[in-house]
Amino acid sequence: MPGRRRLWAATALAALALSFAGTGQASAADVNNTKNAGFESGLSNWTCSANSGTTVSSPVHGGTTALKATPAAQDNARCSQTVAVRPNSTYSLSAWVQGGYAYLGVTGTGTTDVSTWTPDSSAWKQLTTRFTTGSATTSVTLYTHGWYGQAAYYVDDVSVFGPDGGGGTDPDPVVPSAPAGLTAPSTTSSSVSLAWNTVSGATGYTVYRDGTKVTAVGGTSATVTGLAADTSYSFQVTASNAAGESARSAAVTARTKPRQDGGGTTLPKHVVTGYWQNFNNGAAVQKITDVPNHYDIIAVSFADATSTPGAVTFNLDSAGLGGYTVDQFKADIRTKQAAGKKVIISIGGEKGTVTVNDSASATNFANSVHTLMQTYGFDGVDIDLENGLNATYMTQALRALSAKAGPSMILTMAPQTIDMQSTSNSYFQTALNVKDILTVVNMQYYNSGSMLGCDGKVYSQGSVDFLTALACIQLEGGLAPSQVGLGVPASTRGAGSGYVAPSVVNAALDCLTKGTNCGSFKPSKTYPDLRGAMTWSTNWDATAGNAWSNAVGPHVHALP
Template identity: 50%
Template sequence: MRKLFMGRVKGFRRALPLMIILVVFVGLLPSMASAADRGAWAPNVSYAVNDTVTYGGNTYKDIQAHTSLIGWEPPIVPALWQLVPGGGGSDTQAPSAPSNLQATGTTTSSITLAWNASSDNVGVTGYDVYRGSTLVGNVLGSTLSYTNTGLNANTTYMYQVKAKDAAGNVSAYSNQVSATTDVVIGVDTQAPTVPTNVTVSEITTSSVSLSWTASTDNVGVTGYNVYKGTTLAQVVTGTTVTVTGLAVSTPYSFTIVATDAVGNVSPASVAVTATTHTAGSGQLPKHILTGYWHNFINGSSNLKVSDIPSQYDIIVLSFADMDLTKPGGVTFNIDSSLSAALGGYTNANLISDIQAKRAQGKKVILSIGGEMGNVNLGSASPNVSNFVTSMSGLITQYGLDGIDIDLESGMNVANLTSAVRQVQQQFGSGFILTMAPQTIDMQYQTSSYIQLYNNLKDITTVVNVQYYNSGCMLGRDGQCYSQGTINFLTALSDLTLQWIAPSQLGLGVPAVSSAAGGGYIAPSVVNNALNCLATGSGCGSYKPVAKYPDIRGAMTWSINWDKTSNYNFANTVKPILVTLP
């Protein structure tokens, strides 16, 4: 505003000689020579030469006939007004507050107000109208009404008014008055339909992606409110969303509400739940297939890591051996007999193959334990330190993504927890940690494996329970189920899911009957069990207590054994993992 006013002043100064001539000429006209006291200065008023006005407590005399405009106030344009010395400056009294403010009329988009006049020792020059605390308009002189336009229909607004005088004194607020605009006749009052088929499409360590079937509306759906529990998480216009900023390994519930242009909202959709992945999930799919690769000969097929089919998402090298020279330490190499059987397959060849698999997005990790294997972590020092040093060295040497815990002969939970966490901290959030407890280890909540999982669940990618070599085991309903059946897989998984998050549980089964002493189940039945757990469909006589759409996947012992059936297990199970919700 300062720049605009100065521009106008400069314009008057450039025309000053002409103005002097006009003033002299006008001064010669008798009909315009007499002076008049015009009271307080106001815009849009025609002033004659020698008229006097008051402004800001001072008196000014007009020296050029003109019609006043906002921005031509007397102190600003000396080419129009001349200060009269001693002509005022003593008015410090504010007008009285306007009274009896009331709403005298409403439409769907406007409210008309009226009030009683204020009084002042000199004279009221106008009124300022406030909506709430915001100045929305002003009126001049003796006008005692104002219409506020551009409002929303069926909405309540609050108003107050202040009076002001020529000296700039301002009154207190008038009384407050509220008024509501009219309702639009025929307004849309019909809410959209409920969004349906809400599905979790992707999960990461910090986000959940959702999709749903669009709602319908008599006029049109304009958007969807996405709720995380009872909190509004996001507003979108389409039928997909990714909710970010979530905590790792944490369950969340989501609902969707449709909205239309006038604010009608649908009922909430059916809630869906999802558990974010742990820090060790990397870029793995939601549902994964894990397989073990042998670094030794055991009667199955021998194969190089480069020959492993792409269906396997996690490849577990088995097994690291106990270092007898360093308590707690581990070693790993290709067995000489396997190397010879593969035509001289060396550690260097293995390292090259591992990196090629990782370049394809696969994760390759090293397992400790096995049926006969173990690691000496019975003492904290120096055993834990030896484990951390040796295991970290192997991960670096072979370019691995993490480790697998397959200790079947007991463990020191506290020392193993400390050792694994120290290794993970060296490699960061991409570290993969898997576990392969036997079925018996999941029969009771106080087992060593459950304790280990509770200690490390924030960095655990998947717990693949070995559902074989087990005989008859108890399901969640307390009934004993025989291995090698769909009920065995679903009832025992339902039991385990009391303690392990669905997004961290996998079904471990033999690839072929020769791979285990008992518990083989056809890959097609494994698919039925996965579908039963995820969707509640295709179950046997046992019905899980809930649906687990986040079930992590399946594991097999082993990839080498799977090769003996031309990878029937991988070719059968991987396709259903892709289609699970």
């Protein structure tokens, strides 16, 4: 395309500056001497051996097309063109390649011909070298090729950059200015739409969320997705071209909308989650309506595995719960929902054996949980699989369930501390995979012993530092603050170890949201959108006179 500035990397320009160290600095007249450098005009100016080359619309590095060349058993798919150059001049040679073996070089330099190559590459990779022309050299042969019988290779944005030999059309670009007029005209519960003014000379724009690059676009608008509901984000944009990337724009802050349930009501900004026991293990036996109003989410524990892989069912323990009937149970769920509470079904637990490890079991899981939601009126699901999970297929299952249940579905998780030590862990990865539909992760800060915090130090359970330094891992690992909760036992009888007094829970909440009441560990910044706290269980809380919810509940709801 005449006059179009192609995208070759800033690193190539840096190499160019070095290449002129002994021959004088690059001047403003230096150009890319390659014709049809981005293959936007098909194979014009290029010749490919044995009809091995064609142009494709994907993958491309810049513009809308790239070269695809396919080697054969007796042909290496060599594509070349004659490039006009000046004698006694130094040039930087570069190209972006992908796919199979790819070579880049020039011949006929009048001095030492050069080439470079790379083995298979699944992503775009830049090849760069340089050469100097002889005293009588006015043209060189630029070429790319693959290797005999190997996979096709792709080439885009080729550059022979240096003094104009008479065939170049792309002048040295100038780094564009920072975009102006950045706004966030619309939001949803999981996305923010952005728009900004055009920048002269820019060929693309990069969007940053809270300082981290999230997407690159060619136009002056973008929609950032996969965000947490009811959460504030800061956005900036840069402009770029072949010369480099501009400074960042002024920041704009946008807050996603709260997620709504089917009744049009929403969860509070900060919530308290409690597990309700569908069995009698010595804790106070409760009906759903016995759960104190401090609890915003009630997780019914637990669904049961069936003989069908991935599928679950729910069996109310009427006998163990003093004759609690299914009809009463359903009616009590509706009563709690009418009061603005959410009642969800929890999958797993310490003895849970639900396994989702292939597409069939993922489908079974989604279908069976959705059936339970329809049968009992559950608002969503809690994932409490303490014996491991497969991130690929649990993600598939949860997305299928969300598609059935709709955007109002509540999705919580209760991983053990070990499950959230690293983003490479399958539990952590699942949470990140479904971040756009995830309500909260309430990590279990109990039954674990000492663990590493986000600062690499070891902290003992049962302390403010243990709660804050481990929450920090999730906050720095990609979860939104509104998706992080602190899970603790309601009493010393609720877990084998890890109980902390409600005052310690409240201190940890203060430390994370306001930077006060911290122990020796203090996070680098505050997280006022932190979601809240969870306890096992509402029954053990009731056994202890509801001391936990009476102290932690009001504190959570009073957070900033």
